[in-house]
Each structure stands twice: as C-alpha cells, then as structure tokens.
Amino acid sequence: MDSPLYGFSNHSVAVEGIITLPVTIRTPPTQANLMLDFVVVKVPSAYNAILGRPALNQVQAVVSTYHLKMKFPTENGIREVKGDQTTAHQCYVTSCRSKNKEALIIEISEKIQRCKGGTSCSLGMVHARSAERCLPFFRAIRKAKHFAWMDECQTSFDELKTYLTSPPLLSKPFPGEDLFLYLSVTEVAVSAILVREGDGVQKPIYYVSKVLQDIETRYPKIDRIALALITSARRLWPYFQSHSIIVLTDQPLRKVLLSPEASGRLVNWSVELGEFDIQYKPRTTIKVQALADFIVECTLPEDPPQLVISEVTDPWNLYVDGSLAIGSSGAGIILISPEGFIIEYALRFGFQASNNKTEYEALLAGIRLAHALRMDSLSVHSDSQLVVNHVLGDYEARDERMAQYLELVKTSAVKFKNFAIQQIPRDKNTQADALSRLTSADATDVRRSVYLEFLKDRSISSQTEIGVIDKEPCWMDTIIKFLSAGELPSERHDARNLRVRAAQYALVEGVLFKKSFSLPYLRCLRPSESVYALQEVHEGICGQHLG
Template sequence: MKELMCNLPTLATPVPGEDILLYLSASKTTISAIMMVERLGKQIPIYFISITLKGPEKRYPPMEKLTLSLIFASRKLRRYFEAHKVVLLTDQPLQKVLRRPELSGRLVKWEVELGYHAIEYKTRTSVKGQFYTNGASSEKGNGAVITLISPEGIELTYAIKLDFENTNNTTEYEALLDGLRQAKKVKARNNEANSNSQLVVKQYNGEYDAKDDTMAQYMTQVKELAKTFNTFKMEYVPQGKNRKENVLSKLASVAFDHLAREVKVEVLPSPSISYKEASYVEKTGESWITRIIEFLSEGTPPEDEALSKKIWEKALQYEIIDGPLFRRSYLGPCLKCVDEEEAKYVIQEIHEGIRGMYSGPKTVVAKAMNAWFY
C-alpha cells in the first residue's frame, strides 16, 4: 500500500504549442472524457470529466453520446481547446458522422460549435493490454484476484470468490479464465496475461504436458478463449513481483466480506469445467497386503520358513474387517491398508484435492495416515 501511495499518478500541465490527446467514453447513463499529454513515450493525464445523462439524453444513439461527450469536454475545457491542437483518438467514425451532408437537428449545432476548435481525428491504434492473476486455496476458502490494465495504464482490480471445492492449481486456472472473460467483455484485442503459477504458464506455452484430466480440460478452455484475441501470450511473474494480487487473493479466500468494500467482487458458484465421474482403482495382481490377507483368512503360511516367520509377526498388527485389511492403531481408529495403485490415487487426492498442498514425502505420509490410510 505504501508503494502504491508513493507512485500515485500526477496531473500534468500542458506546455504552449504541445498537442493534447483526448479520449472519449460513453455508456448507457454516463459520458466521460480524459485529456492527456504524451511525454517520453508515456501518456500523462491533464484533466478528467464525467457527466451523468438525464432524461432523453439516455436514449441518444451511441454515436450521439460520444459527440455529446466531445461537446461537454470542449465547453468545460475551453481554455485547452483554444490554446492547443487537440488530437481525438477514437475507434469510432465520429468525424464521418459529423461531416455527413444530411445532418440535422442537434448534430448540426454540435458540428458548428466544434468547428471553432482545431480538432484532429485519429484512429485509435490497437495497443496491448495486460492483466495479472493470482489464486489462493486454503481450508477456510478459495479466492482469486484479477487486475486488468488498459493500454493507457488504467487499472481495474476485482476479486472472485470460488464457491466450490478447489485446489491451488485449479484456483489459478479459474483466475486466468475469469481474466480472459473480462478482457473479452471489454473488447480487448491484444492481451498479455501474467500469472505467478509456473505450472499454468508452462502448460500453456507447451513446456509441461497437462497429463491430469482436470488440468487438460482447463488448458483446452484457456486456449479456446485465447483464440478470440488477435494476439495473446502468457508470462510468469514471481510471487515477489505480484505481491498486491497475492495478498488480495488470500483476503478473498478468507475475508471476502471485508474485501467487498475495497474492490469489485464476484462469486463463481460452479467450476468452469465439467468434472467426470469419480474415478476408481482396479486391483490387479498381488501386492504387499495379499500374503497377510491369505494368512489371516486361510491360516496357511508361506512354504519359505523365513518368510513365514516374517508374515506371522506382521499379521499380529493387522485384522480383516468386512473384507478389507486394516492395521491396528493404539491411539486412534484402524488404518485401511492400500496397495501401490491405491496409494498413488490417495497421494494424488492429497496433492490435488480440496486440501491440496505442496509438501515433502514425510508430510504427505503423515497426512495420508491422518486420513486413516496405511
């Protein structure tokens, strides 16, 4: 917060003879204009105005609303229009509309009024915008934060609350997908996404394979959305350089109500992909538990004397309960024994399930035993 406050955007004073850039915006109920000056390749704001439309003004066509925005700007900022050349950057054919011979009514009056000023109409070039994403998953909840940055440097930060089970990786993907949807909603054409998840970035860039079915589905959706833009690329941003989004995403996962007063918020009730039915593990061949089950159920030890003694000593710690083999526990419930294939599935669920984490072997084993597996 201190860094942001120390780098607040400052308003500039135009120098005599300097060209002024003007951007217009119009929505259903509001029109606005921002005046800027370009110095050292950077655009610095001079003045910003915003007006709420009233009565019949709300029913004006979009092109007339933009023209009205220009009229209000020329009246409010008359001293700048009279002393400088104003370059209007827009992706709308505003100049052609004002110079049509069949103009009538208010458009004729506006065109005459604007004719007193030196206004140059230029097509707004397509400049790349970018957005930063960060997701956080914990036992208390799941949340993500997206910061959209326009070509002019205007930032819009908002949080999303994931109201369904998630892992760290799926949370990062949900943040990325929501950022892409928001960029598409504002009609962005060239985008750059910045994420602090190496897995997501490298899977998109083809350095990692999305072997897991869930990750593969998410990656398919990301690539489909990326095709809707003229250009799109993904970059990895370390946690240290993505601190604001990292902090806000953690707040979104645990203190959503407090965060709602600071930034725009959104709740996603369901995941962006459709999960398949829960998978199961098919047991094939013998495993370490097979001989113990045979000894306990049939009472026949192996022919090898040393192996028979070993099985007999081990069997004292196990018992069969309704079919499966369990290991006795002195301080807690019995632990269900699993073979190698089942163990792989349990470890995968620990890494990628609702309590997904990145931990070492000892921690994973302890977590599996806490879940009553052995």
C-alpha cells in the first residue's frame, strides 16, 4: 500500500506497510476467530490497534455506541462485548498527555533552531537594533558562494565585534511591576526595548529587533510602529502576560488600533493585543544614554508632505414631498445614488401639521436618512416654493415654528461637505408625492420595497432638554466611559481587567460595538433594547422566518 492515509483535517500520514494478524474476539468457547489486515503507521496513539469497518463487517458485528456494546454471531449463538468506560478514559488521558508533550517539545525546538531574516535570537536579546546592524553582513553571506565583501560589510562586522566585547547588563523585573516599552522603526527594520524603572533609573530587560520583509517595507509609518508592538508582544509573551506594559510613543498608536476605520491588518493586531494589559502614554525624557542613542538612531524621518487631491464625488439626489389629508398627514422621500440605486421611504405623522410644516418634516426626515447613510454630498429637490426659498435665504421665516424648522435644517445641512437645494415643478416630483399619499392608505397596500415609518413627535419641540439621566445602567457604561474619556476604576485589578476587556470593543459615534474576527462589528444592546430585538425576531418583522 503506497498511498497515504488522510484524516478529518486532511492531514496525510505515510503508511509503513500492511500486516496480517489472527484476532480473537471474546474468550472461549464463545469467541470469534478471524485473520485481519492492519495498516501500520507511525503516529502517537493510546491504542495498540484499531478495528475498522472491514473487520466489523467480516465478523458481522453490530455496534451500539450508546450502550457501549458490540454483538456478533458465533457457532454457539449471539455473543456480546461490553465496553469499559474506565479504560476508555485512561486511553483518552494518555493520548492528551502525549499530544501536549509533543507540542511542547516542538515549540521549544523551534525557538532554539529558528534564526532567519538576519535576526540572531541570542544576539537580539542583548543587542539593540541587532537586525539592522547585522543586515549588511547577512545580505553578503546569504545564499552566495561568491560574494563581494564591501566596506559596508566590514564596518558592520567591526561594529558587531566591538559591541559583543561590552554587552549591556540586563535587568530582571519583579512580579507585578509595570514595564515600559519603547518602539522605533527605520526603513529596513523595527526595534523595541523593554525596560523597568529602579532607583530612578531605567534598566533594559530585553531587546527586540526584526528585519522588514518585502511587503512590510511599504507599510505606512504608523503601521510599522504597530508591527513593532505586535512583534514585541509575540516574542515577549511571558512579560506581557504577567505585567502591565506601558508603551511610550509619540504616535497616536492607541487611537489607530481602536479605530473602526482601521485596515484589516490593524484590526487583527488589535484583537490579538486585546488579551494584554497595555497602556499608551506620550514618550517622556529617557533616563539612560544607551536608550537615548537607540531612539535617536531608530527614529524614522518624517515623510515628505504629499499633495492631497480632494476627491469630488457625485451627490445623492433627494426628492421630498409632504401631503396633508383629512385626519392624516405624511411625507414621501426618494433617495437616488449616483449609480442609480433608489431608496423609497414613506412617513406617517402622528400629529397634526399644516402643509408647509409637512414639507419641512419631509425635508428633515430625508436629511436624517442621508446622515444615517453617511453621505458627503446631497442635492435636495422639493416642489415647495416656501421651503426652498427659506433655506436659500430669499424668503424670511416670520412664523416662530417656521423659524425653528429653518434653523434645524441649516444646522443639519452644514454636516455635509456639499449641500444644495432647488425647487422643481410638481409634475417632476410625482413619485415622492405618491409615496406621501401612501401613508394615508392601509399598511397592507404599501409594496414591500417601500420603507414605512410612523413619526410620533415633531422634529422641533417646545420643551427644552435640560439633562439626560441614564435610567438603565448596565455593563456597557464602564467600557463606554473608558473608550470615550479614559476613565478607569480606582482598584488596580479592576482597572487592568477593564483595559483588557475594552480592547475587544469599539465606540462608533457613541454606539458600542464588539469586535469580531470576521467583521462586521456586533452592536451591543442594553436590556430593554435586547428585549425589543428578541420580540422583533420572534414576533415582529422576522416572525415568519422567511428565507
């Protein structure tokens, strides 16, 4: 048998050969004797042999995993074999122990033997910027029978010998002590120094250095600094697990890692760093000259200013119209993207309003919808001469309510990069007018492509909001306060747990989301919101569970 065996994980195992052995099932005189072929493989296992389906079929056995029994026919009748749970448990424990032991040995051997990319493992422990200093030397001798020994190689080799004659003394941290991490990057490598403070002096604990690979050399500066941090966390994992790490940097590293607009690479690093207690603080005065030299030599020059070309995007077109009928009023909204995608929206008002006020409500509802969709440019089309001229400044709003509506429209319009409004004839706004009239019809008459919403209160209110009292405190409050204002509990243990936990969340426009490995973010709900969501899932819009 030459072909390998494949397991459930599609992992192949080479076959050593096949051996035929006599097998006796049960004891005389109720035994079954047969000759079976066994495939021999070199894999760790708690069992000496495993019977497969061909063997069970040959003995005509019937297996019941629930009853832990196997029955088979013999010359003296039907016989059975009972399973032993104690033996099975011992085999399982033995298998797990051998697997963990093997994995541990492999991990240790990798740490000892792996030395690639010009980074010397033992040298990097005590040598600042070992990867960058050794890079010309390794480039010259790597995969080259005939290489040119240039002055740059000789200089690098001499610096290496000189440095090894007087290596710096490394310090040992105490349990529970806060450690400080300095990060620096160059064009070809990233480096870091883990230090501790003792007797008013910063003492180095470990040096980390890594040569940038091909694609990593094209990372932006902030991404390379994040790469230095994630590399330090992976190599100094025991220190990061048992100590609070304070990252001293002059870059907005925390803001970039927690930003929901970050690239997928930064999001993955942020999730990986979430298990550690990491704080970010501005870089202060360095108290050791060796560290000062390291920072100066590893500081990347500022990127030259680039010409920023503003991208002009086509605006979305918003068509609005309000309607007033006997006993009901509403609004119709149509949003059309530059590519021609159409969103139809109908509003039913739960309050009485005049014709002009319904036009304002329709305009404000359309602007709110555009804000929710994060549009930058908006072009509004309305057949109301009064509303359009109010916004353009050609007419003066003398009525108090109209003035409030106008002020709210202007406040909302300034949030767009480009905002325009124009009056159109009524015959060119028939679709929005038809939507506004749908609100006075029965809800069952509205087609499924139209979003229908009931607006209970006016957009303007005569009551002034003095303060908002949170009547529903929950577990989200501490995380939101930390992400928004950096507030931490007074207890050291609670503060560390909060920092570790908050790394798994993101705050987007005041709304808390939990990060996921596959994206998108998962929105966090308060108790009342979760009850409403479950009701909608089981009884509301998702009650039929169609599709």
